Amino acid sequence: MSKYKCIIFDCDGVLIDSEPIAIGTLVDMANHLGANINLKDALVNFKGKSLNVCLSFISKRIDAPIPVNFEQDYRINTFEAFRNNIKPIRGINEVVKNLTIPFCVASSGPENKIRLNLDITGLLPYFEGNIFSCYALQKWKPEPDVFLWAAKTMGFTPTECLVIEDSVSGVKAALAGGFDVFGYTAHDYKNELEGLATKTFSSMEQLKTII
Template identity: 75%
Template structure:
């Protein structure tokens, strides 16, 4: 029997294969402003980063403030791209269908984005009522607040929960909060997770066995 009583999933890159779509949109918009960003490099450097951090980076590259409507336009463009291209992480639906303990999602994205992507990928019914967004509390990874809030709301202590993450900032947030954290490494381009995560796995169909 697993020692864990609750699973806290990150969303992007763990439940849904969205990060390459979102970063692609961001790079395109940044390059229209003269940022001259490379997609492959940005996919590595921006993975798991708070959106405010990404905007600051772009602003520095173009040496001026971003347009006031930049984030609003980004949300419109990404939502359109998600509707056309988003897919669930392979095997994740089978995982949540077979979990016998409570679980939830805790993500850096706005709740409307989380809900949209879960709905498109037919995962929303599994997480309805158990969606936690950093935007709600205005605290972002690597701060642990999002995971602490999720655990407390779900009715568990950090040591009773397991976090599933695919970014180094998420892994560090979980560890800082006192959680065990399994690193999902399918898109761990820099091999960052293994030294810091409690365990790592590279295919979602391996998760139930690890529990």
């Protein structure tokens, strides 16, 4: 039997395959401002980073402040793209529907984005009432705050919880909070999670066997 009493899932890249859509949209918009960012590089360098970090990078590339309406337009564009293209991570439905312990989602994205993408992919009923967003705290990974908040609200200590993450910043956040963290490596482009996470896995089928 698992030693864990609660599982905390990251959202983007763990529950839903949203990062290529979100990063692709961000790169298109940034390049219209003259940022000249390569999409392949952005998929590696923006992965798991807060939007504020990405916008700071873009601002330096264009040597100018980000336009006032940029974030609002980005949300509008990505939400439309999500509605048309978002899909769950392969195998995640089987994982969550067969879990026999409490679980939740803790994400760097705003709650309306989390809810939209979980709803479109059919995952929202599993997480209703157990959604934790960094925006509520104004603290982002690699700070551990969102995971600590999720664990406390769910009624468990960090040592009783397992975090599932796919980014370096997310893994570091979990470790900083005293959690075990399993790293999903399907899109670990630079092989950074091996040796950093408590364990790593490359498919949701594999995750079912190790939790």
